[in-house]
Amino acid sequence: MVKSYIKKARQPEVIRTIQKDLQYTTELNQDVLEVTQFLAKNNRNIIKLNEFIKVFVNVAYHGFAAINRLQTLGEEYTGVIQIDTKTDNLPKKFIQVIAIIFEFGGEGFLIKVLNEYEKKVNDSEDLLPEARRTIITIISILKSSIPYIKAIHRGIFYLNNSGQLQISKGLTGIHYVLTRFWLNNHHNTGGYKFLGIVTLLQVVFSLLLKLKEKHEEKKLRKIERETRESTQSRLQLQLPNEDTKKCILCLEGRINLTSTSCGHLYCWNCICDWLKYKSECPICREHLTQSSVIFLQNYY
Structure with missing residues (x-):
């Protein structure tokens, strides 16, 4: 292909191509x-x-066009073809097939693999608790980062x-060019640049909110842990062993x-003498007055 005749498809053509193909595959599905x-x-x-049928229909639709060196209906409607970024020639068939499989089955397969691995880690008895928590955290980050990666890629486009709205085409080095290059009228695409800025800002704000939520969750877990430890300490102080049967003052x-x-619990005389000098419980430091202490009878 003569490079001087190659005109890269702009955002409107790429988006219309994908939308038109989506319309046909939805009807076919x-x-x-x-x-x-x-x-x-x-x-x-x-x-x-249902999900398998959806993937199968998309792979069959796009795969048939790729193997037979045909344009998809969306590409024909918009007037674009797929080109190898490095050679500016038609991409190899197996590269196109790989891109199709990545596009329509890659994300689902990745999530399934991560879920299976997460299940194995949770069920494993050989891992230390710290290692298990670290691996689960990494898996969770990988799963939650997928929408952000897609949004960032879309914003850059x-x-x-x-020329690569789909991540699969970016990975395999495929982009769209116009077949009717003489119709490339250089319309203003400033609206898409604005949309890209908005998309990237949305990703940034979403990440900041997510980080804030994680920070608050971490603080809450810390408070819960400290409360639990404090409660356990108090319970241990109140266990009925020989030490707790003694008055801590005498x-x-x-x-x-x-x-x-x-x-x-204290001796009557011990706590009364204590309260003459300090109006607080010797153990927990809670405010205390002599009128609030209770003499116990028949207590064992």
Whole structure:
């Protein structure tokens, strides 16, 4: 192909191509689904196969065009063809097929692999708790980052017209060029640049909100952990062993058992003498007055 005749398809042509192909594949998917429902006896199986049918229809539609060196209906409608970025010639068939598989099955396959690996990590008894938590965190980050990566790629496409709205084509080095290059009228694409800026800003704000949520969750978990540890410490102080049967003020067995409003136990004389100098519980430092202590009878 003569390079001087090559005119890269702009954002409007690329988007119209993808939208037109999506329209045809959606109709085709609906037809296949209706036929499958008619032939199948169990509708529950159809629900499970729905995603598979969608992937199959898209791969078959685009794969047929790639293998036979044909334009898709969307490409024909818009007047574009796929070109290898390095050679400026038609891409090799197997490269096109790989791009198609990546585009329509790559994300689902990746998520499935990550989910299976996450399940294995959770079920593994050989991993240390710290290692398990680290791996699960990494998997969670990978899964949650997929929409952000797609949005960033889309924003860059709107900004500089990379010719590769689909990540799969960017990975395989395929882009669109115009077949009717003389109709390239250089309309203003400033609106797409603005859309690209808005898209990237939206990603930034979403990431900031996500980080804020994670920070707040971390703080909440820390507070919960500290509260739990504090509660356990108090419970340990109140366990009925030999040490807890002693008054912590005189370090001897409690005489004339007395309880404070916060639930701690002392000798009557010990706590009364203490409160003459300090109006607080010796253990938990809660405000305490002599009128709020209770002399216990028949307590064992």
